[in-house]
Amino acid sequence: MHCLFGPLGRFLAHPVLHLALVIVMACPHARAGVTFRVSIDKSVHAGEASGRLVVYLIGQGSAVGPDPADGPFFEDPQPMFGVDVRGITPGVPMIVDDTATGFPAPLSELTPGTYKVQAVLDMHRDNSSWRHEPGNLYSGVTTIKFIQGDPDRVIDLTLSKATIVEDEKKRSRDRGETIEITSKLLSDFRGRQVKLRAGVVAPRDRDPARAYPAIYEVPGFGGDHTSAFRMGGSFQRAAVNSSIGQLYSNSFWIVLDPESPNGHHLFANSANNGPVADALIKELIPAIEKKYNLIPQPSARLLRGHSSGGWSTLWLATQYPETFGATWSTSPDSVDFRKFQLIDLYKGGNAYYQSAKAKNGAGVATVSADQPIPSYRLGEKEVMTILDENRMEEVLGPGNTSGQQWDSWFAVFGPRGKDGNPAAAWDAKTGRIDHTIAEQYRAYDIAALLRQQPEKYGPIFKQRVRIVIGDADNYYLNEAVSMLKQDVDKLNFIDLPEGVHGSITIVPGRDHSSIFGTKEIQSIPAEMAEHLKRNGHWPK
Template identity: 30%
Template sequence: SLKQASSVGSSDMFAVTLAALALPQLIVQLPTDTATAKVGRIRLYLSGSCATEPRTQCSDDQTTSQAFGVNTPVGGLAPGQTVTVDSDTLGYPVHSLSEISAGSYCMQAEFFPHRQYARGDGVNVTLPVSCVSKSGGDGAYGSPSGTMFSDARVVDFDPSSAESISFSLTSTVGENPSPGGCSGTGADTKWIKTVRTRSRLLSEFWGTAIDLEACVLLPHGFDEHPNATYPLVIAHGHYEDLFNPGGRFDATPPSPSQTGYARIDQLYANYLYGNWTSPTGPFRGARALVVTIKHPVPFFDDSYAVDSANVGPYGSAIMRELLPEIESRYRGIGEGWARGTFGGSTGGWEAFAVQVLYPDDFNYAAVACPDPITFTSYATIDIYSEMNAYYYDAPFKKTARPGQRDHYSGTTVSASGEPGYGHPYGQTTATVEEMNRREMVLGEASSSCGQWDIWEAVFGPRGADGYPARIWCKDPRGGCEYGAINKTVAAYWKENFDMVHIMKRDWTKGLGAKLSGKLNVYVGGSDTFFLTNAVMDLQDWVAHSALTPPFGGEILIGTHDGRGFEHCFNGYLPDGTVAPNAITRELYLTKFVPLMADRWAATAPAGANMEWRSY
C-alpha cells in the first residue's frame, strides 16, 4: 500500500506534467532552487487501481502497469531545465502515450537515480547508482535509496482534452539500512559471520571504492576442533542482505500465526538450524564453511561472478581476493579439491560457470535451473543459426517467440496452505519482445536492472559507446531491424560465455579431465523461462558424444506425475522422493553438502587434514 512505502519527504522535487494528448507530453522540471543537477531515468506509470502503487506493478505478467520512460539530459537535469516525453516516447506494454484510451487511471511518476562512472578501462558510463535496496533479498528489493516518486492518484484521462495533468515527486526513498550484518541481529553470532573486504581489482575497474561482502556459516564443532581445517561451499544466487544459501538458517520455529509459504519457509529454516548444529544428522562427516556473497553491480543485483568486459573482474576478485580472506580467517583448507558450489537460476549459472572457468578451484557443482548455459538455446532463441530474436524465422509468418510460460512455482501453496506443484499448462505469459521492451522503457543502454540487460552486460563485449554491445536490435524507433541478431556479438558470446561450447571446444585439451564427475545439473521439464532448453542441449551433447574422460555427472530434467516442474527445480529429495519446489528450494544445504563431502573425501590428496570428516 502507499502508506507502507519506505520514503521520507524531500525538498528536492521534480514537477511532472502530462500535457494534453492533442500532443501528448510529459514535462519534467527541476526547480530553480535545487542545488545540483539530477541524472537518471524519468518514468510514468498508469494502472487500473491505486490499491498498490503503479510504480511497483510494472512486470512481465498480465497484471502489469503501463510505463513510459525517458532519460534526463546528458550531464543531468540542471535547475530550471525540463525534460519532455511525448507521444513518440517508448512505452510498455502499450507502445505510445497517444494509444492510451480515455478512462480513469491511477497514475504515478518516478525518478530513478543514475551516476557517472569514470571506469579504469578509459570509458565514462552513466548507469544506476544501485539496483538493490540494502534490506532486500532474492530479487525483491523495493526502490534504491534516492529514488523519487509522486503520490499515486486516480486521474480522469481524456486524450482529446488540452488540460494538463501534473505530478510532483514529493517523496524520496531514504537510506534503508541493512538489519545488521549477515545474521540480522546487529552483530555476528556463533554461527554466522560477516566478512567485508575492499577489492582493489573492482575499485580500479569502476573508478570508485568497491567492497565485497560475504556471509559465512561456521560448521558444528568449529570451536571444539581448533586444529581442524574445513572445506568451503559457495552458495551462489541473488543479492541477499542476510545469510540465505537456499533455505534460511533460524533457531525460531514457526509461530501459530504463520500461514502459507511463510510457515513452510520458517519451518525449514528451523530444520536447517537444528540439523546443522547437531552432532548427528545429515551433516555428520560433512562439516564445512558455507558462504554467500553480496556483489551487486550497476546493471543488476548480482555480477554473475565472472570476469566481464562490462561488469568488471568479479570472477578474479571473488576467487583471488575474497575467498583467500575467508579461508584464512576461518581455517578453510584453501585448495580446490575441498571446495564446492551450488545455486539456482542466476546462482545455477554461476555455479556452472565458475566450475568450468575455474576447474581446478572447485570439485563439485550442483547446478539448479541455470540461466542459459549454451546460447543455442538462449531461452527460445539460437543466437547463432537464427536471425531474429523476437520472431521465428519464416518466409511469410511472423510468430512471436515466447519468453515466459505459466508461473514461478517455488512458493506455490494450495488453498489449505500446503506446498503445491502449480500447473505447467505451457501457456505463454510474455514474449521475448515484450520482456525486452519493458527493460528498454525502464532503462536504455542495458541499464534497466533487468534480467535480459544483465545477460547482455555480462556476456557481451564493450560497445563503441562504452556500454554493452547489443546482442540484437532492441530499439523499435529505427536505425536497425527490430530484433535482428548481431552475429559478431554472438560470436563473442560463444567463445567467452557459452559454457557448453567451451566444454566442447576444450574437453580433449585437458578441460575434460578437470571436470569429469564434477557437474550435476537439474532443471524442470517445464521451466517457466525455458531454461530447460539449454540443459537439453547439454544432455544431447553428453548422450551422443563418446567423451573421454566421461562427463561423469548427473543431468536430471524433473517431472512429477508426468508433468514438468516449473522454475526453479533443483532435484528430488535426498531419498529420491518427488516433492514440490516450495520444499526442495529450502534444502540446498541438506541435499548437496553431504554429496560434496563424499566427493571431497574420495578425492582428497594423501596427508590431507580430514578432521572435518571425523565428526
C-alpha cells in the first residue's frame, strides 16, 4: 500500500535536474490560455515515441518536491495534466492544454501564482514508476509565473533526459545478487516474453554443503527485488549475535519483484495480471531452490511483507499452505472488503462520498452526506481523499491504466473490462459503486473466505499467521484488520498440531511507518529463528 509513492516516497532515486526560469501569465479561474508545448530532443530519442505525457507542477510555498515529476504528492496535492500521444518524432510538438485530463481542475482554471513545471513521457507500461523503466523521457525543471490579467502564452518544454536503470549485474555480489528466469506461464498469458526476478541475499559465511531455509519478502507498493541489495548491506552490519545477525547466518533472504503493467500484482492469480502466484510457486521458487540448495519444505519457506507486501504474504500463506509454512505480515492492504480502506464495497453506494446515515450507528448524521471519504491521514489530519487520489491516477493513466494503487487493486481483484483494461469497481467520475463488479472481489476477501470456510483457514491463522498493525494507520488499514481479528478470535480448535503461534496485534498510537519502531516488529527475526529451530532447520 502506497509504500513508495506520495507521502512515503514512491520513487527510489532522484536525478539532478536543471532549473531554468520562464515567466508566463494568465487570468484566474477563467480561460488562462496557457498551453504547454512539449517536444523531444533527438539526442535522447531519435525514433517515434508513444505513451502518456504528463506535465507536473508544484506551487510556490509547497514543501513537497523537490521535483514536480516526483508527484503525485499526498501531503500537499499539486496540479498535473496528462494526454496520450502516438507516433511522435523529435521536433514535433505535443500539446497539453484544456483538453488534457487535469487535476485538480482543467488547465484554464489553474490558480495564479508561481510554479515549478516538469514534463514526463512514460513510453512503457511495465512498472508503477516511470523512473524504473529505462528510456522514458523527461524535461528539466522550469519555473513559470501566472499573473492575473496577462495574455495567453505558450510554454515550451523539451524532453532532454532519459531514464537509466542501473545494471544489476554490476552491483557488488557480496550484498546480494539477482536471479532471473523466463516465465512460460506469464509469457503465454501476455503474449510476449515475461521475466521473473528475485534479489537474493546469501547467509553470512555460507556453507556450500548445507541446505538452508529461506525467507521470501514481498515489497510494498513501488518496491521491487532490488531492495535486497540494500538489505544485504544492513545484514552485514548486524552484530553476529543479534537476532537479525543470527537469522542472516542461517537462512537466505529472498526479495521478490511484484511489479507488473498494472502495478503491484500482490502475487494473486487474476484476470488482468495472469497466473502470477502459479508462476512464483511452479517456476521461480523451484529455480531458486535448485540454484542455491534450499530446503524444499513448507516449514523452511517463510514469508515477510509490509503494506501491499503484507497483503501478498497473507494471501500466499492462506492460499498455498502446502508451499509456505508461516508469515509475518504487517500493515496489510485491506483484508476485509467491508472496510476497503473506509469503503464498504458490498453495501456502500459510493466510494468517494460518505453516507451520513452510515456514519453513525444510531442514524444521526455526524457529517454532511457529500463529505469526501479520506484515504490518507497524518495524525488527526485528513490530507487526501479517495476522490482526489483516483482523479490523480486518471491523469497518469485513464481507464484504470495508471499502475498506481487503486488501479492496481482493480487489476487484481476485479475482472477485465470490455476495453481490455481492468474494470473499475466504481465510476471514475462519480464514485458510484458497481456492485456487479464489487461482488467479484469476494474471491479475494481474506476475512470473507475465513468466515465462509473457518475449518480450512482458521487453523492456518491460529498456527502460522502473524499480523501487526498500528491503530493509527495512515491509510485506515487497521479498520479491516480489527474486523479480521474479531473473526479469528471467535474460532477454537481442539487439534492444532503445529501449536498456536499465530497472532493479530494492533498497536496503539502507531501508524503505517512508525509501526516499525515497535517491539512487535523488532522481535520478528527472533520469532522466525524460533520457528526454524522448532522445525529442525537450525544448526544444533
